[in-house]
Amino acid sequence: MTTTPEFSASFTQNEAARTDQERAAILADPGFGNHFTDHMFLSEWTVDGGWADPRVVPYGPLQLDPAAAVLHYAQEVFEGLKAYAHADGSVWAFRPEANGARLGRSAARLALPELPVEWFLGSIRALIAADRDWVPSGEERSLYLRPFMFASEVFLGVRPAHHVTYSVIASPAGAYFSGGVKPVSIWLSENYARAAAGGTGAAKCGGNYAAGLLPQQEAFEHGCEQVAFLDAAEHRWVEELGGMNLYFVRSDGSVVTPELSGSILEGITRDSILTLAADLGHGVTERKVSIDEWQGGVASGEITEVFACGTAAVVTPVGRLAWNGGEVDASNGEMGPVTAAIRSALVDIQYGRAEDRHGWMTRMV
Known part of the structure; x- marks a missing residue:
């Protein structure tokens, strides 16, 4: 059985990151799920190696083989949580440990590997640190975080995947319903x-x-x-x-x-x-x-x-x-x-x- 090492993520700067002006224009009216920050988190799991290579990298497309198991058997789970800018400039997440625990339960039900809650929290913290300027301030504004895990093994047999990818992306968010809070x-x-x-x-x-x-x-x-x-x-x-x-x-x-x-x-x-x-x-x-x-x-x-x-x-x-x-x-x-x-x-x-x-x-x- 493999053991999960202590969490420590590498960082690669996005050289094509949006300018301050471009980011400000997005944050002025972010909507919900329309825009994404400059970076994302990635890590992979294998049967032999366990979880490895935690890293924050430039946001961009994921390369998937047409035979990736998730595309055929829907072996995937995800989470959703928010980070909030407080008046003193700090950024806080609401009950992220509970999200990490639920991701573990969802993964178990879909025959995916357990991601330690410490790694879940580490991935969230690493991405927010990289994209702190994307956390909007003001009423009904937050940074929506979407951790997700999927079977990335290239294999068409029906069994739990032996290669799995975990990622976190982030999106500045306004109100979920465009018309505001009404019935x-x-x-x-x-x-x-x-x-x-x-x-x-x-x-x-x-x-x-x-x-x-x-x-x-x-x-x-x-x-x-x-x-x-x-x-x-x-x-x-x-x-x-x-x-x-x-x-x-x-x-x-x-x-x-x-x-x-x-x-x-x-x-x-x-x-x-x-x-x-x-x-x-x-x-x-x-x-x-x-x-x-x-x-x-x-x-x-x-x-x-x-x-x-x-x-x-x-x-x-x-x-x-x-x-x-x-x-x-x-x-x-x-x-x-x-x-x-x-x-x-x-x-x-x-x-x-x-x-x-x-x-x-x-x-x-």
Whole structure:
């Protein structure tokens, strides 16, 4: 068995890096996922050598053989996290250790090698140090980091790859939704499931998102921005949106979220909100939530707010839920008070405006 050496990354300067003026123009209106920094992190794993050659190099295309296993069998996983510029000029990441641990769980499910959390943190820190000037400042601004791992072995047999590539890229980000933080409309998918028991729903892998693209297209066709999925067995229990976890605020002020079932992604923002909602005095419950409860609860007033959460969108209010034959709306076109308080508590910690009582922030540079 190979052992993983202590992390130490080499650095190669990008001689074609954007000028200060070019970077400033991008940071003035970054959007989400539209632009990328000047460098990226790379490392490779082999059966015989383990993880090796950690390095920060100029951002650019990856060269893949047409027979690379990932292109045929989708053996890949990824993560998403953000780094925030604080008022004193320091840069902090939100719960990166949890992202590193989840990457390990996802990798295990996809038969990929475990990347030590120390290497995960080292890769993030090395890339941020190289591209510190790309971290935007201001409300709703952050540096979105995308670590990912894929089977790069040139081989067409169906087995776990013997050569794997790990990379991190970074993108300056504004608000996830271009229209700002306002209630999103949801289409209920009644014909498709995101994941099933025993599948890869709890892993953060590209196949889960690819499976949601057709239902997402269906949502757009019905004038909705996101799609909600039910369980694959009974088509009764609410699971999650295409890329976000769900919460329901009841008339007594309690907050409910669908319990983890093996087919729901264990969101880090989801877990943080469980803690923050309790801090704010709300009863918090993880349990099964039926689609009848969502539809009927909003109609009766028993459910007063619905919101979704994820790394990219943070906390987003949910308004209209539509399906073939009906719709309900949990908002009056604006964010509800409980959603707003939870969102504010979370982003204030992330941007260094509130005390980090739970030790969630890790300084990067």
